[in-house]
Amino acid sequence: EAGVTQFPSHSVIEKGQTVTLRCDPISGHDNLYWYRRVMGKEIKFLLHFVKESKQDESGMPNNRFLAERTGGTYSTLKVQPAELEDSGVYFCASSFRTGGWGNEQFFGPGTRLTVL
């Protein structure tokens, strides 16, 4: 069974540019999450999808970040325009359920974003 995959693995862009990160969850997992780790800090929750619906986007830093999950399969996270403080590792995770059995979140390897 394929795990959570993320593309690209690394992205280097200049301040003001746009970047789109992609996450493909484990097949059959309705729940998809985005997290971010800024250098030297904790991994922080960004948002949660159930199928194509955003259930919780309380962790999104500002309106420069836009997450989508059209069709309830893969998800994209767009940063437009990117700022220096957006640099970090962006993790995607998916789970079958949110509570009880099957709620384990499986993480992808992350996308390392560097904004120059």
Place this chain on the structure above:
Amino acid sequence: AQSVTQLGSHVSVSEGALVLLRCNYSSSVPPYLFWYVQYPNQGLQLLLKYTTGATLVKGINGFEAEFKKSETSFHLTKPSAHMSDAAEYFCAVSPNSGGSNYKLTFGKGTLLTVNP
């Protein structure tokens, strides 16, 4: 609000020695508790978790952790370190009830180095 403190951003042990990675949490009620491991170029992998029941939890690769409510701790141990244990370890919590029990709050991580 919940928070997680991992004591020691970097721990170094000799092969065969005891591994002890410390984690303390702050929460108004006992949360669910997790330890994740990240090997180089891989996603976070769940080592073990505590939800209810026995406070000593056994995980994969010989790791275990004990939930101590009175100390608000969930330290991770392994009796004998192996070279393959070198990785970054993250302690995390989530609410044990309510609508946001999927939302993981992470510590800053502890990088474990194993010396031959």
